[in-house]
Amino acid sequence: MKFLNNDYIHLIIRLLIGAIFVYSAVPHVLNAMGLASSIYNYRLFPSSIIGMSAAVIPWITLLSGLALILGVKVRAASLIISISLVIFICLAVISMIRGLDIDCGCFVGIIRKANWIAVSEDFLLLLGSLFTFFFDRTRISLVLLIKKLVFHNKNYKGALS
């Protein structure tokens, strides 16, 4: 299980998940009404929950994604992303059980139905975010690089998640 402690594997997974979440969040940040419409399609939530979720969730995912890309607060960001993936997997499974044929609302401009394919993809992402959470070893990151270059910081202190 040597790969679990490999800095480069950790970096690749971290950047990949961060990029996916930033890519997913930016259009929703710019158009929260569109996300509200997608959440409404699940037909599970009242108006207040739909509004709150559409306003706040894109920012949570954007901040978490950016944190993963920059390599700051990696464990907290991974935990938030893992929880949001678990919630989405549950929503997709409930929708499938109820026989709803709806778009998951994950990405703007990409038709991605809330079906087993989406659940499998999210499960893979969940494994990735759990990996970055439990095997966090952020030794390669933009923030650490800047600290090293600017402050000649060699002991990594203060930049750890």
Added chain:
Amino acid sequence: MLPQTKVDYASVSAGRRPTFSWRPIIKDCLYFIALAILLGGLLNYSLLRNAFSGTLIPRIQQNQVVILKAKAKQLYGVTVIEFASAKQLYDEKNAVFIDARNAQEYEAGHISGAINVPDREFLMGEIDPGKILPNKDSVLITYCDGGECELALDVAKGLSERGYTDVFVLVEGYQGWEAAGYPVDK
């Protein structure tokens, strides 16, 4: 109480994983959430106001109908029927209503008297519309769930391609029909 341990910087410098501690992680998560609530709340003030005053869902439904109408015309080339006109045809018994959702959804609730032609089976050729709808001149109104559901558009397009002349789509769908208090079978 969450256990708290100091971050083991020496382990990190030596290439080992740092000691695990929940408390700072939870604290950071709360910072993320607080910042997101602040930014999301400030930038989406009107959305939140609509959400808490109960006007958000009608607005969403209105937007979805507008988008679906545009899609029906531009992408599918099918004609949309106004909600009031559909109800009038229903009352006069001058139209056949076609439910494009799957059998499970149809059985859970459908417009009273509607025929189930599930989109998937219809497009796969498993359903012969000629057997269910022998008269190609009759007025057909397809519908699905409403919202962003496009199954009714698919079926309407398929029926038009098979020679049915008066095919319309009710974009408000079953949800809109039921919400208006019109007859449904459950």
